[in-house]
Amino acid sequence: MELLQYALDNASLLLSRTIEHIALVGVAVGIATLTGVPIGIAITKNERVAQGVLYMASIIVTIPSIALFGIMIPVLSLIGHGIGYVPAVIAVLLYSQLPIIRNTYTAINNVSPALREAARGIGMSPNQRLRLVEIPLAIPVIMAGVRTAVVLNIGVMAIAAYIGAGGLGTFISRGISQSDPRQLIVGAIAVSLLAIIVDYSLLYLQKRLTPRGMSREAAAT
Amino acid sequence: MIRLESLTKVFDTQKGAVVAADHIDMEVPEGEICVLLGPSGCGKTTTLKMINRIVKPTSGKVFINGDDTTGLDTQTLRRNIGYVIQQIGLFPNMTIEENITIVPKLLGWDKTKYKARAREMMAMIALEPDAFLKRFPSELSGGQQQRIGVARALAADPPVMLMDEPFGAIDPINRAVIQDEFLKMQQDLNKTIMFVSHDIDEAIKMGDRVAVFREGKLVQYSTPDDLLAAPKNAFVESFLGEDRALKRLNLVKVREIVTDEIGTVIPSDTLESALAKIDDYGYQNAILMVNERKQPAGIINRSIARTTKGYCRDHFQAVPAVVDLDDDLRKAASLMFAHDQTWLPCVDKEGTVCGQITQRAMTSHLGARYRARQGDDRKPSAAIKE
């Protein structure tokens, strides 16, 4: 009850921080999609480069977010953005690369050779093949990668409150430092709900973007 | 021996109860292969799988070697039945050796015994033990994997084997090879085998008996020859195909319809006496010339014998073709067509001439069964058991 009261009292703050949270993650994952998808497509041309790129991306994801912030702060301080939203956005951008590049790469690579041959057989140019066959078939899987990235990074952004990036994590960090369980719990629940809701909305979007006639299986990843 | 008594399976589905197998009664005598044949969804696989309780029977009984299996514990039952499935189902985490020895291990054999058994099995399926035993299933071709699947099923020497479309996933050429290998093995092993297939040619080739299923019911159960000669109803007839009489050619051996009466000449005979023999025997075109070991040496044509003077050894033509007593009629017919002949000399294992086979004899043999049937009003020659 007390929690609900607190949440209602701070509804507008809650709302603005939620928007801030979504905006930061959205911008970062948006940029990541713009870079990750072309990279994912490009590396299908060369197996060795692909393995190298994917290996790099998986190492980056392995690095804990707070450690990544810690490493970036001194570097970004050189241009005057050591703390704040810049390191947070960059971190999210980096973390998003793996799921997006990997899914794009696998999806394009997994387009059945028969389809590819058929496309070649009816006289499509490599670009037409990519645009008309491979990308449409790969979109559900790419979307799944974007979804993974978004959900992962809602959590990363929560931690970024500690480097002054704002967002819902601020409730948690203040809750802990001020020993205020109301702020703590409201923040934790809000960020959890955000992750769950966004996950489901993107899943819905992913299904909508699946070309009709393709099995639902393909979108399940 | 496998005997099914009123074996029934009813599946409860959302659309209501579906009878997948309806009071199946049949018996497979010891050492025989019985092929369960029918279109998909006819109940053949369900019937097979009820024997080792992969599908639990709704009612009815299964007897193996005369013993009711109803009271038997499921695992004991299964360990004593060899089981081969279409998807092969080799365990990819185990080596070939571990796959083959798994049932002996479950049965508690000691190590030296099952290791030796693995090598024995490899020899039986003609794969080199040292090259294969330590490898993994993923490193083998489909045909090799299915051979291992058969070896695994036979490893504990079960009296009875169940095979669910065992060669269905293998390409046609390899399938024929594996079928032949398997039949050869079966000659020594004498297992009682139930074998599911949807391929009529496979059924005729592999089966001592064929059981045709339709919509959960056993429609006809007879030997392949009886099945082809006397399909019990229109469904069986259409399932067998319009060329079913030709399929019977596979089943009949030359030995069964050869006539041992054959007139021959020897090289030192005159053409005159050859012509006399041709007329004596009533041959239309030619007579066979044999050498001193009674092997086919040439053909003397009637027209030559009539118009020319001399000895046979100077005026013969090459023998177009001969058939062996153990060849089937399909080969004989094919040779006749290829060489435009109405008869062919037959030879035994030593190559000596022992008779002849004529187109007339073949058609009359095949036709005999159909003529007989028209008289007794479509009564099948071998009725369904009991």
Add this chain to the structure above:
Amino acid sequence: MPIRSIKGALKVLVLVAIFFAGVWSQSSGVIDEFIWYLPDVQYLMVQHIWLTAMSGSLAIIVAIPLGVLLSRPSMARVAESLMQVLNVGTTIPTLAVLALSMSFLGIGVLPAVFGLFVATLLPITRNTYAGLKGVNPALMEAAAGIGMSPMQRLFKVELPNALYVIFAGMRTALTINVGTVPLAFLIGAGGLGELIFTGIDLYDPVMMLSGAIPTALLAIVVDALIATIAFLIVPRGVNPGRA
């Protein structure tokens, strides 16, 4: 060819960068500062590893049997809905898990271990379940057909064939675990997070990096370690790494 030359160029560039970084850090005394933090790093690293080991092994001990249990045919009805719940659970950010754990259990090691345990538990259970459910049905039929008991089927067929997926789950889960341990400092459980967060608060880059770099290395090492264990343990016939 171009790849090789780009790689070569990169190598040279990295070496030059390391050299100048070394020169700069020596001249500015940064290295001495790092050395000054060394005892702290050692002490906190032990704490850090202890938290991971404790919560991680508890999670593995609970998660694998739970996944096995849920994958049994008799549990089919409950399992699907429970997996839905677990799936939702894995989307909850780890900071939120720790915060909620703290609000119920207070501060200290206990809530930290519990929170880490929960965050690690979910992916392992999920992968164990998915791995077992993903075993080829033909294998299960063959195993049943040759007369294996349910236990023999589980240990000889299902688990060996699901092991690779189970290990993938453990790898993800423990990497997340190591990465979440720094946050445990916030609820009073120590670990390398102490250097990072204090470093951020005091704006002391050297202190921050003394925490951040070992944390990053630890995560990479744990990841590689589990990958190696999986490589060695998963049977050769079903191990993509050893085809």
